[in-house]
Amino acid sequence: MTNCKLYKTLLCFYFILFLSFLSSCGYQSLLNENSKKFSIKSFNIEGNKRLAQILKNNLASSKNKSNNLILDINARKNRSIAHKDSTGKITEYNLKISFDLTATESVSQKKVLSKTFTLDRNYKASNLYIDTINIEKKIINELIESIATQILTALSLAYEKNDN
Secondary structure: OHHHHHHHHHHHHHHHHHHHHHHHOOOOOOOOHHHOOOEEEEEEEEEOHHHHHHHHHHHOOOOOOOOEEEEEEEEEEEEEEEEEOOOOOEEEEEEEEEEEEEEEEOOOOOEEEEEEEEEEEEEEOOOOHHHHHHHHHHHHHHHHHHHHHHHHHHHHHHHHHHHO
């Protein structure tokens, strides 16, 4: 019993030690609100309006910084059949979401970033069509959330490069 208590105590000690080293090393996340050197002033949306609106909602928290950006977004969604069974029934779909993004500073009209962000994922078809649609909506939200994080990281890195 004492070995178990000793082991737990040492594990707790090492965990606290690890956290103290991590906090004192100066690590800062790129997506930290304080480290962002830009804000998004407006969005120009083309293509799939629903996807672009979801992305806009995920990016809208970036406000009140000095470098105001105008984002031009062209959103696309492509759902294709990934697999069929021997009877020809669809068993799996592939969903691909793409955003062509151009970020321009509102005052100087300088192009900060121009890039295409694309993610895709396969998902199983359900026996009920409504279940398949709900699965697709959930995957769309997850993919767009991930792309929003990629966009914020790319914009933060673009401004980090400009500072150095």
